[in-house]
Every structure is written in structure tokens, then in C-alpha cells.
Amino acid sequence: MFDDLHLDHILLTPGPTPIHPRAQRALMRGMLGHMDPEVFALNREIQADLRVMYGTRPDDFTAVLAGTGSLGMEAGFANLVEQGDEILVCANGSFGRRMAEMAARYGARVRLVTAPLGEAIRPEDVAAHLDGVQMVAVVHGETSTGVLNPVPQIAELVRGSGALLTVDAVTTAGMEPFHMDEWGVDYAYTGAQKCLSAPPGLAPVAISERAFARYSARRTPTPLWYCDFEGLQDYWTRHTYHHTVPVNLHFAFHAALQAALEEGMEARVRRVQEVGAAILAALAPLGFSHYVRRPQDRLPTVLALRLPQGFDDAGVRLALRQREISVTGGLGPTAGMIWRLGLMGEAARPAPYRALMYALEGILGESRLVARFDEALEGVLA
Ligand SMILES: *Cc1c(COP(=O)(O)O)cnc(C)c1O
Helix, strand or coil, rough: CCCCCCCCCEEECCCCCCCCHHHHCCCCCCCCCCCHHHHHHHHHHHHHHHHHHHHHCCCHHHHHHHHHHHHHHHHHHHHHHHCEEEEEEEEECHHHHHHHHHHHHCCCEEEEEEECCCCCCHHHHHHHHCCCCCCCECCCCCCCEEEECCCCCCCCCCCCCCCCEEEEECECCCCCCCCCHHHHEEEEECCCCCCCCCCCCCCCCEECHHHHHHHHHHCCCCCHHHHHHHHHHHCCCCCCCCCCCCHHHHHHHHHHHHHHHCCCCCHHHHHHHHHHHHHHHHHHHHHHHEEECCCHHEECEEEEEECCCCCHHHHHHHHHHHEEEECCCCCHHHHEEEEECCCCCCHHHHHHHHHHHHHHHHHHHHHHHHHHHHHHHHHHCC
């Protein structure tokens, strides 16, 4: 019976990530009403902690939306785009293209800046298309390819232009440096189930004063009533009813976010890097190599590895799944060519990846994977 609970299932996917034990426990808490004073107090703590995580100004608005990361993405375009606006979208993977599609649905004229698959957006390409643009949108860490886009450099260009900057921080905020105010980001969002290892169903967002000013100047109300910025403020700031927030998810999210802040960003960055290096040290002798060619383009939290020649991608991943280990392959053009190993939140720990190495030894008939993995970890720890 307990087997069916999948308590020992090992999630190495680029989202969702394993739920943090403190978040798991918080899910057990009894139900409270969404208008309960205790819930409002908890919400205030979530808002304060999110300001720290995103690096906002002290008074900037933060909240969690009742939906996944994609709702965070959609809410930004719904509130900040109007019919006929010129929006520049950096699209070098499937999440960048999702942004472009959403912006278009809210009436934007979309200018695409692209890059070859597996490469970062070039800031000079953004600079060349900035003229007359009302917003620039970019995915910080493109999960579909394991590419890190140069957000600080892009932000510097955008700052002088008067355009707003929307950043998808789903694979970075909470795990990698993110400095909303310092960089000049106006709207940022993530998903609870990625870098924070909370259950899916919440999208933490941060909104700058400039973004609110743009929202206030709208000619028509946003077509997305559910996430109207004003409606969010009704509940989160003025404590009046807007819609019933998923209180139990707030409990779990609060616990996971506090755990992340207590650990500290430096320690989190370090374990991503250490576990990532150990994975590569273990697998490189088998012929695995970085998919993203330029080191500065590599997203630390999604390790994209090119598979060895003749590697049975589907067969090996099925054998892993039978051993309760989930690994994600490529998407679209990279299907069968790469693995995307998640190093977000609780996935970026030695134990789950040591389990992967042990399982691969059995499946592939190899012998030194665990040893190489451990030696690499000891090397960095020594
Ligand atoms: C996962 C992801 C999303 C979408 O989040 P959902 O929670 O699946 O809706 C958006 N952007 C990036 C970069 C992601 O990795």
C-alpha cells in the first residue's frame, strides 16, 4: 500500500522538484479561511520574504497568484499589454515562444529576437530592435535548452529606453542571483514547484512601481479579471475579498520559502554548482557532454547534457522510472539528443543524484559512476 504513495520517488526533472520536508508537513495543517487574520499575517510574511528573494525595493508589491508559473507569465501580459503595443520578446526556446504567444493574444505586436538553439540571446540583438517598444520580455533561464540569458545586460539596455522589462524567473529566483531593483526589472514571476520545492499551484510575482504606473494608465481594463493587479491589491493589501486563495498551498509555500531564505542564496548557488560538477564528473567518461557550448550561456539549475552516441534514451529512462527515478529528456528538436537534469530546490542534493548514479550502474553495466560522483563531491568539499 505504501508503495502506491511514491514516498521514495526521486524527481530529477526540471520541475516539479521534490517537495521540501517542511512544506510537506505544512500541508498537513488544518484548514483556515482565506479571510482569517492568521492567514493575512502569513501572507504578509510571504510578501516580505518574496521581496528578499526577488531583491525588490522595500515597498514593492509581491504576492502569490493561485495558479502555476504560466499564470504568472500570463498575468504580466494581461495587465501590462494593450491592443497594438509593441512588445519585444526574446525567444530562444519553448518558454520564450510561450511568452510571445501570450503577448500576441493580449493584442501586442510582437517583435521576436531569437538565437540558435542552445545559445543565449545576444544583448546587441535586443538593442537593435528596442526603438518604439513598450515592453521587453525575456526568460532568464530557458528550461527547454538549459540556457541562461544575460538578463543584467539586457536590463541595462532596456533601462534607458523607457520600456518595461518582464523577466521569467522560474528557474532562477530562489536558487540563483536575482536582483530585481538593482537590474531594473518591472515584472518577475516564478512557479512554486521549481526552485522553492513547494507544491505546484502558486505563482509568486513581484511588480515594480513603474509597472503599476503603466497598469494605471490603461485605456481599458485587463481582460483577465482573475489576476487584475487592482484585484490582487484588494486581497493582499486592503484585505478585502477578491477570490478564495488556496490557503493550504500558502502554508506549504511559506514553509518552503522560509527554508530557502534561512539556507541563504550563497549556499544554494554552491550546492547547485557542486552537484552539477559531480554529475558531469561521473557521466563524462561515458560520453555525456554539455549541450550548451559556451560556459557563460549555461543555466546552472537545468543541466542539459548531450547523450553519448547510440545511447538508448527512451529505454534507459524507462528503466530508471521502474526504479522510481524520473529523468527528463529533450523537448522538440532536442528529443532523443539530450537529458535535462533538474538542479532546482531539493533536487540539487547529493543523495538523489547518487541514487541516479547507482541505478545507472545497474542499467548500463558500468561500475565507477557512484565512486566518481562521490570523489568529485569530496574534491570540492575538501
Ligand atoms: C516551468 C516553466 C514555466 C511554466 O511554469 P508552469 O508551472 O509549468 O506553468 C515557465 N517558464 C519556465 C522557464 C519554466 O521552466
